[in-house]
Amino acid sequence: MNGDILFLAHRLPYPPDRGDKIRSHHILRRLARIAPVHVATFADSDTDWAHEPQLAEIAKTHCLVPRTKPLWRAGVEALWAGEPVSLAAFRDVRLAEYVRQTIANERIGMIYIYSGQMGQYLPPDFDGTVLVDLVDVDSAKFDAYGQRGRSPRAWIDAREGRLLRVEEERLAHHADRTFFVSEAETDLFRARLARPVGVHAVALRNGIDAAFFDPDESRGRPAGFEGAGPHLVFTGQMDYAPNIAAAERLMARLMPKLRRRYPDAQSHIVGRNPPSSLMQFDGRDGCRIWGEVPDVRPYVASADIVVVPLEIARGVQNKVLEAMAMARPVLLTEGAATGIGGEDGVHYIIANSDDEIVQRACACIDDPVRRRGIGRAARQFVIDSLGWEAVLAPLAALVEKSSKRSESRDAA
Structure with a gap:
């Protein structure tokens, strides 16, 4: 030019x-x-x-x-x-x-x-x-x-x-x-x-730095991930309205149902500037609000499932790409999966209603072999298709x- x-x-x-x-x-x-x-x-x-x-x-x-x-x-x-x-x-x-x-x-x-x-x-x-x-x-x-x-x-x-x-x-x-x-x-x-x-x-399209978001480069679990779990993680900018609504959905509506089946289940909300509406859940019913952290990768790597229950989602969600690159199984709504490509049940798991999310989360938690398989397939998909140089x-x-x-x- x-x-x-x-x-x-x-x-x-x-x-x-x-x-x-x-x-x-x-x-x-x-x-x-x-x-x-x-x-x-x-x-x-x-x-x-x-x-x-x-x-x-x-x-x-x-x-x-x-x-x-x-x-x-x-x-x-x-x-x-x-x-x-x-x-x-x-x-x-x-x-x-x-x-x-x-x-x-x-x-x-x-x-x-x-x-x-x-x-x-x-x-x-x-x-x-x-x-x-x-x-x-x-x-x-x-x-x-x-x-x-x-x-x-x-x-x-x-x-x-x-x-x-x-x-x-x-x-x-x-x-x-x-x-x-x-x-x-x-x-x-x-x-x-x-x-x-x-x-x-x-x-x-958006891409992802798969070399940076490499599970092999993130060793050790943060203090606070003790216990049998399962550990569910949601990340994002926590002063953004759709993220606030998704985090509240996870803690107020989904976690009570999950804890009836898994009494030690924990949810971890990771991201800067959480408002008081989220902070009120911290320490209650297995919920932990972390706020801003120096490096999100150890938190994502420690998740049994990364949950993205967005009800309003525009564009491609970087939080989903990051979790996929970290070889984590991602449970997300159809809107949050838009624009990523990949296949439901192979590279991630799609569920929309509260009951469907809980049902598919339980199936994933109870099948660690399937969890690992979805995580591996997700990372390979990201490497093959979604690197920044390629997109x-x-x-x-x-x-x-x-x-x-x-x-x-x-x-x-």
Whole structure:
């Protein structure tokens, strides 16, 4: 391609320790092999700032600004402007000025927008290639929240879904390519378009670092996994609403049924920022809330089963890929399995209702040979199909194809 790349991300792609940052981290590294990259992004914490030197190593220039706007202020701004709260929350004049100056002073041939919140920084007169990575259909997620929730939150979520849907379609019409994490998300997005003509939406899958998530590299059980078990583990960012709901489902609805059959059964919730609604379960009925841990691998490796009872799931779940790479049997809902590939009963186990989850968990617990077989098959599937190098191999070709399409469009 001609020129440099401007990469806009709603969160610093370092450290790659949560789903959205894992994907952006690997995409940024792959883009940097294609052309020099300039990065505009936000820091959420002191931990992020500690990783700014790593960003400086890979980026030709960068702008890292703190995201300090409180949610209430973003909400007021969004209501006043008639826009999604997601956009107001990620609006910053310093980042906008960096984008303006970089386009003016550098030879930018392509802008890669990672996450719909960053589309607001795309200049309407930019004449280079535009790639938009929406990852998953956020508007559909908020639609689901609005349908399941209670007022006034249900009204807020329904509004967010409605306005985000408009913004997602606006960006797709500006983009040479719009990426989603799976074919299912891509099909869902196409089905929701009011004006599908002119939108080029394609799947760009998530991968996994199978060398890092290697069960042979994670020895020893963390203190707290004592007892006969079985030990059920759920991991994720615990201030994310679908994860909170899944963890509550595991502890409040599934564990009582499992403990009637296995009195020593324990559930382990592993992930940063658990709210008080989860912390109230800690120490009760075999439930343990770990919060943030320095390395999630020993906890996953110590699981008899990794349980992912998500009722609302968008995109590909990194927590599932990590557990599969660690050769753990994963019991998950159909939604959480979307976009992964593989086969139910071979690479993982699918169950949706509470009773079905309990039934299939018991069958798995009672058959250790089958558990090990599913774990081995899961890891081999990940190694063969889902390494980052393999899943991002099409990116260079897509960049080149989009660049040629953009040049042809400009010539016309």
